[in-house]
Amino acid sequence: MTSAVAGPAAETSASNGHGNAHSTAGFKSLMLGSIGVVYGDIGTSPLYALREAVTAAGGGPGGVTTQAVLGVLSLILWALIVW
Numbered sequence: 265m266t267s268a269v270a271g272p273a274a275e276t277s278a279s280n281g282h283g284n285a286h287s288t289a290g291f292k293s294l295m296l297g298s299i300g301v302v303y304g305d306i307g308t309s310p311l312y313a314l315r316e317a318v319t320a321a322g323g324g325p326g327g328v329t330t331q332a333v334l335g336v337l338s339l340i341l342w343a344l345i346v347w
Contacts, residue, residue: 314340 317336322328 314336317339318328318332321332321336
């Protein structure tokens with residue numbers, strides 16, 4: 265059984281920190297994507313919270329009533345007014 269010893273890889277202009285091997289287009293697209301994730305979560309989280317609150321107030325998945333929806337909306341409205 266023989267084993268080959270691998271030497272260190274040759275340095276390229278990108279790996280040694282000298283040179284412009286990377287463009288800023290990739291960074292800008294990643295930055296835009298991360299902003300979209302953050303603001304997308306902020307925008308949709310209240311909708312998920314509303315759905316879960318109405319489901320819990322209705323007593324289960326099939327028990328959503330008009331009173332449960334109005335009660336949760338009233339609770340949210342008063343929480344915003346008092347806050």
